[in-house]
Amino acid sequence: MMKKSHTLALFNDFEEAGQAIRDLKAVSLPGFRMEDVVIKSPIEHPELSEMLGDRPVYVQWFTLGGVLVGPLTGLILVASAQANFLLQIRGGRPVVPVPPDMVLTYEFFILSGVLMTVLGCFIGWKLPGRRSPLYNAKVSEDKIGLLIKADPLVIPKINEILARHKPIEIMGEDRR
Amino acid sequence: MSHTVDLHTPEDKDIHIERKFVPKPLDIDREVSWAKINKDVLRSLERPRPMFWVIFVAALALFSFGVYCEIYQYQNGMGAADLNNPQVWGLYIATFIFWIGMGHSGTLLSALLHIIHADWRKPIYRYSEAMTTFSLLTAALFVLIHLGRIWEFYYVVAYPNERWVWPNFSSPLVWDATAIGTYLTSSLLFLYTGMVPDLAICRDNARGVRKKLYTFLSMGWQGTDRQWANFRVTYMTLACLLMPLAVSVHSIVSTDFAVSQNPGWHITSFPPYFVLGALYSGCAVIITLFIVLRYVFRFEEYMTMPILNKLIKMTFAIAMVWNYLNLIEYATVWYGDNEVAKAQFIYKITGTYAPVFWGMVLCSTVLPFALLIKFVRTHMPTLLVVSLLLNLGMWLERVQIITPTFAHSQYPWTWTANWFPSWVQWGIVAGSFGWFTMLFMLYCKIFPAISMYEVKEMVHDQSKMLKARGQ
Numbered sequence: 001m002m003k004k005s006h007t008l009a010l011f012n013d014f015e016e017a018g019q020a021i022r023d024l025k026a027v028s029l030p031g032f033r034m035e036d037v038v039i040k041s042p043i044e045h046p047e048l049s050e051m052l053g054d055r056p057v058y059v060q061w062f063t064l065g066g067v068l069v070g071p072l073t074g075l076i077l078v079a080s081a082q083a084n085f086l087l088q089i090r091g092g093r094p095v096v097p098v099p100p101d102m103v104l105t106y107e108f109f110i111l112s113g114v115l116m117t118v119l120g121c122f123i124g125w126k127l128p129g130r131r132s133p134l135y136n137a138k139v140s141e142d143k144i145g146l147l148i149k150a151d152p153l154v155i156p157k158i159n160e161i162l163a164r165h166k167p168i169e170i171m172g173e174d175r176r
Numbered sequence: 177m178s179h180t181v182d183l184h185t186p187e188d189k190d191i192h193i194e195r196k197f198v199p200k201p202l203d204i205d206r207e208v209s210w211a212k213i214n215k216d217v218l219r220s221l222e223r224p225r226p227m228f229w230v231i232f233v234a235a236l237a238l239f240s241f242g243v244y245c246e247i248y249q250y251q252n253g254m255g256a257a258d259l260n261n262p263q264v265w266g267l268y269i270a271t272f273i274f275w276i277g278m279g280h281s282g283t284l285l286s287a288l289l290h291i292i293h294a295d296w297r298k299p300i301y302r303y304s305e306a307m308t309t310f311s312l313l314t315a316a317l318f319v320l321i322h323l324g325r326i327w328e329f330y331y332v333v334a335y336p337n338e339r340w341v342w343p344n345f346s347s348p349l350v351w352d353a354t355a356i357g358t359y360l361t362s363s364l365l366f367l368y369t370g371m372v373p374d375l376a377i378c379r380d381n382a383r384g385v386r387k388k389l390y391t392f393l394s395m396g397w398q399g400t401d402r403q404w405a406n407f408r409v410t411y412m413t414l415a416c417l418l419m420p421l422a423v424s425v426h427s428i429v430s431t432d433f434a435v436s437q438n439p440g441w442h443i444t445s446f447p448p449y450f451v452l453g454a455l456y457s458g459c460a461v462i463i464t465l466f467i468v469l470r471y472v473f474r475f476e477e478y479m480t481m482p483i484l485n486k487l488i489k490m491t492f493a494i495a496m497v498w499n500y501l502n503l504i505e506y507a508t509v510w511y512g513d514n515e516v517a518k519a520q521f522i523y524k525i526t527g528t529y530a531p532v533f534w535g536m537v538l539c540s541t542v543l544p545f546a547l548l549i550k551f552v553r554t555h556m557p558t559l560l561v562v563s564l565l566l567n568l569g570m571w572l573e574r575v576q577i578i579t580p581t582f583a584h585s586q587y588p589w590t591w592t593a594n595w596f597p598s599w600v601q602w603g604i605v606a607g608s609f610g611w612f613t614m615l616f617m618l619y620c621k622i623f624p625a626i627s628m629y630e631v632k633e634m635v636h637d638q639s640k641m642l643k644a645r646g647q
Contacts, residue, residue: 042210042377043633044404055402059409063417078345081336100346103428107351107358110421114362117413118369124406128395137380139399140373142210142632147400 004036005152007159008134009167010143014045017144020165021051024148024158031151032158040135040145048144062120063113070112074105134171143168201482203296204631206638208477213631217374217624218381220473228472228617235613242607245600246321254324258598262582262590265322267601270574271608272318274457276356276429277450277570279311281458283363284422285490287415295637296486298630299478302374303469303620304462305367310615312360314608319353321604333357348431355428362421366414372397373407373629389622426451438581439517440524443508449501456498456540457570459491463563465616467556469625478626481554488547488559495544495566502541516586523584524576528593532576539569 011017017039025034037052039045049055079096088095122128139145148158159170249256259266282304289297320326332353335341343350375394382390397403430450433441443449466487470479509517525533543565546552552562583592619625 039401040399041401041404042373042399043629043636044408045401046405046408049401049405052401055405057405057409059406059413063413077336082345084336085342086340097346100351103351104345104354106424107354107421110417110424111358111361113417114358114365114414114421117410117417118365121369121406121410122395124410125395125397125403127397127403135398140377140380141214 003152004031004149005155006134006173007148007150007155007162008040008136008171009146009148009159009162010136010138010169010171011146011165011167012143014041014048014144016165016167017041017146018048018051020146020162020167021048023161023164025051027157027161029150029154029157031154032148033150036149038147038149040139040147042140042142042144045144057124059117059120059124062116062123066116067109067113069116071105071109073112074108075101077108078104134173136169136171202638203482203486204299204478204480204634204638206635206642208635210632210635213478213628213635214377214381216474216477217626217628217631218378220475220625221378221386221621221623224621225472225474228621231468231472232614232617235610235617238606238610239614240607240610242604242610245603245607249321249600249604250326256598257600257604258595259322259324259601262585263579263592263595265578265582267575267597267605268318268322270578271571271605272315272322273429273450273574273577274571275311275315275318275608275612276426277454277457277574278461279308279315279359279363279458280422280426280451280454281456281462282306282308282311283359283366283418284455285458285462287366287418287422290411290415291419295634296483298634299475299480299483299626300462300466300487301630302367302371302627303465303616303625304458305363305370306616306619306623306625307458307461307465308363309360309367310612310619312356312363313615314612316356316360317608317611319356348428348435351428352432355425359421359425362414362418366418368393369407369410369414370627371623373399374624374627377628378624423451426454433577438585439514439520440509440581441577442517443505445501445504445508449498449505452494452498452501453570453573456491456494457567459487459494460563460566460570463487463491464560464567467560467563469620471556473620473625475626478631484559485553488553491566492544492547495540495547499541499544520581520584524580527580527584529576529580529583532572532579536569536572536576539565540573541569543569 009020011020021037021039024032024037034053039048039052041048078101082096082101085095134147136143136145146162148155148162150158155172159172162170254260257266257268259268286297286301286305289301319332320329323329330341331343332349333343335343372394375390376397376399379387379390379394427447427450430446434443434446436442463484466479466484469475506521509521512518524530543562546562552558579595582590583595584590
């Protein structure tokens with residue numbers, strides 16, 4: 001299998017980048033898939049991302065896991081500690097009083113939800129990671145980048161398509 | 177833009193009413209370029225106005241004095257603070273509630289305004305969230321300071337009893353520590369997650385040690401579509417989780433009082449009263465910091481007058497709800513059948529500590545009406561003084577909840593009318609303000625106090641909206 005190569009085109013605005021994506025979708029090149037197109041932008045642009053097709057986000061499943069596991073852990077932790085006390089001088093009150101324990105259970109519910117959400121986010125971000133394969137600092141300022149991974153033989157054709165939409169720069173791996 | 181409506185009267189006389197649509201002032205100039213946003217915010221990290229150093233040095237001096245007082249108290253015992261029975265909490269717990277309250281509104285407002293898509297939050301939410309984090313850190317110090325025996329702090333932590341610590345899980349003090357810990361962790365993660373795209377901007381523009389720091393913290397963020405999509409879901413989910421958490425935290429703080437037997441505290445409306453009080457004081461601080469940061473870091477173009485105006489309106493609305501709940505609290509005592517609570521209330525408004533009560537009424541109940549005056553809203557020095565007085569009022573509110581109640585409780589032996597905090601207490605309280613200011617100013621010098629990517633979004637959305645309207 002041929003090793004894939006990368007190219008990065010920088011555009012002035014979302015419209016130009018959008019048109020380039022539209023053109024890329026219209027062509028059929030061997031060794032190139034739309035799944036390998038990545039938008040890099042200074043702000044989020046959901047409409048542009050939608051053009052790339054469905055790219056599911058799994059953060060909410062982590063949150064669900066967190067909010068289910070958290071309260072159970074909290075309740076078990078508190079109740080088992082209470083049940084474990086050496087002396088149970090409760091004056092007739094229950095050893096594990098449910099209403100007051102709900103407060104800590106609730107806090108564990110939120111805490112676990114938050115921690116798992118952030119964990120899911122970092123997994124989704126694929127971070128921490130190295131900045132690669134091509135990166136241009138202008139992307140964090142005001143330019144829109146299209147990073148494309150394809151067979152090296154197709155890259156010139158892709159660059160040709162990208163060049164039709166007046167990119168301010170096209171970077172190849174040799175110009176990293 | 178305008179249009180004319182023709183009305184026909186019975187006399188067939190035409191009346192032309194011309195309705196003029198006056199465009200509202202934009203929250204932020206739509207012509208400002210993205211590159212300029214980066215440049216302006218990054219400049220704030222390097223060259224603030226000299227006032228920055230004045231504030232920082234003053235804060236450092238206050239903090240040093242606070243540390244000295246704490247060491248003195250540690251060496252000489254709690255007697256140095258004049259804390260005794262029944263005045264066991266003094267200014268420490270009053271100030272603890274003040275800081276918790278202040279920390280309340282940064283994250284809560286940021287989350288709430290994010291959920292309802294209030295775009296004007298974008299230039300101000302970052303520093304509000306940072307304010308929350310540092311307020312909570314400051315508040316947590318008072319839990320340790322007021323204990324006296326600092327080494328026994330673990331009794332307030334929800335800690336399993338494998339080492340025979342046996343904490344009381346039914347105690348609001350344990351709930352309190354857990355809630356604050358949860359809130360601090362969550363607020364810190366909320367702040368950090370929201371900051372990652374900006375840290376990448378800093379990384380791309382910094383040199384030397386700063387570059388290393390930002391590279392480490394931004395963890396390789398590149399602004400890819402996948403990263404943004406995950407970011408959007410995460411941020412909204414965190415906002416949704418933080419809203420009820422913030423409400424629960426201050427409700428739990430109120431149970432420190434409400435589940436006790438002290439007269440005047442055993443009131444059902446205490447939790448919402450505390451939550452609103454927290455929001456109120458937090459909003460007042462956000463206004464104070466808005467004015468300070470706007471000047472010190474030259475953020476006039478981003479922290480604009482229309483945004484400040486919205487902030488003031490929100491503060492006024494919250495102040496009015498707080499006043500209502502305050503009134504409810506006193507009415508509950510007055511019309512209730514608890515004679516001790518009634519006597520305690522009369523003592524509060526006429527006794528030794530009456531100046532504290534009336535000071536609170538003046539600063540927190542009467543003064544918010546000054547916000548209705550246009551001059552106050554638009555004249556920065558005046559607004560700064562008013563916002564500081566609102567804060568003072570909210571601090572006095574916390575003092576008048578605690579000190580007069582302990583001084584005139586159920587039993588005559590507790591009646592200690594002439595109790596006054598010692599200089600050590602005042603010093604530690606002043607030190608806490610220094611500690612907070614120092615941390616906050618340092619944060620604003622190291623990390624962007626304005627969210628660059630969100631301001632860019634704001635400018636982008638504003639331009640798109642105006643273009644659609646044909647303006």
